[in-house]
Amino acid sequence: METIIVKDNIEGGKKAFELIKEGMKQDAKVLGLATGSTPVTLYKEMVASDLDFTDMTSINLDEYFGLSPENPQSYHHFMQEQLFSHKPFKETYVPDGLADENSEPARYNQIIAEHPIDIQILGIGTNAHIGFNEPGTSFDSTTRKVALTDSTIESNKRNFDTVEEVPRFAYSMGIKNILSAKKIILMAFGEEKAEAIKHTIEGPVTTEVPASVLQQHPNVVIIVDEAAAKLIQH
Numbered sequence: 133m134e135t136i137i138v139k140d141n142i143e144g145g146k147k148a149f150e151l152i153k154e155g156m157k158q159d160a161k162v163l164g165l166a167t168g169s170t171p172v173t174l175y176k177e178m179v180a181s182d183l184d185f186t187d188m189t190s191i192n193l194d195e196y197f198g199l200s201p202e203n204p205q206s207y208h209h210f211m212q213e214q215l216f217s218h219k220p221f222k223e224t225y226v227p228d229g230l231a232d233e234n235s236e237p238a239r240y241n242q243i244i245a246e247h248p249i250d251i252q253i254l255g256i257g258t259n260a261h262i263g264f265n266e267p268g269t270s271f272d273s274t275t276r277k278v279a280l281t282d283s284t285i286e287s288n289k290r291n292f293d294t295v296e297e298v299p300r301f302a303y304s305m306g307i308k309n310i311l312s313a314k315k316i317i318l319m320a321f322g323e324e325k326a327e328a329i330k331h332t333i334e335g336p337v338t339t340e341v342p343a344s345v346l347q348q349h350p351n352v353v354i355i356v357d358e359a360a361a362k363l364i365q366h
């Protein structure tokens with residue numbers, strides 16, 4: 133894993149954008165995308181750029197179970213606002229929060245199989261989850277309906293009016309889907325991610341720290357600001 137330490141999330145967004153641009157020059161056609169506050173500066177760079185994404189495909193990591201694509205708190209809506217309404221893609225995929233749990237996981241795994249991901253963007257939870265793959269998730273997991281942990285519900289409540297409104301379940305790509313990407317760029321900004329980043333980079337590879345599995349992938353870049361990097365050796 134390569135670790136790049138940047139001053140702040142603005143510089144981090146620029147760095148991630150450079151890597152995407154490089155990838156596109158080398159013919160990357162499928163981007164795996166993430167939600168949350170972390171990739172916002174990257175999406176701003178993409179929107180401000182003169183790059184054309186109309187021959188690109190995007191596949192998002194996850195979606196809250198039970199939220200419609202039009203719901204302002206859905207990840208569909210977030211992606212539309214942050215990126216897709218400004219920069220159209222050829223096709224964009226996000227799990228359908230209203231779809232049947234008996235068919236949606238297989239449908240989404242099939243989409244990933246048909247569009248192998250060239251570059252996967254990841255944020256990280258304070259408990260080191262990636263996507264919504266919470267501690268304890270098998271490294272062999274694929275897309276499925278997952279229960280969110282109390283700590284994730286607590287962290288994500290800032291995007292809802294009350295904690296009761298935070299969905300308790302989501303559809304998430306699994307760890308195996310994430311590892312199938314040719315290149316992975318994980319971004320983390322802020323002191324509240326420092327512990328998760330330390331365990332991810334320096335700790336043992338364990339399902340208790342989902343992001344630690346990235347140590348086993350051959351092409352991972354971790355972009356962290358100084359606050360998130362403060363507990364790692366450098």
Ligand code: GLP
Binds near residue numbers: 171193258263288
């Ligand atoms: C959610 C998402 C993750 C994201 C994490 C961190 O739980 N499912 O993909 O990485 O939040 O969010 P933030 O970037 O806002 O800190």
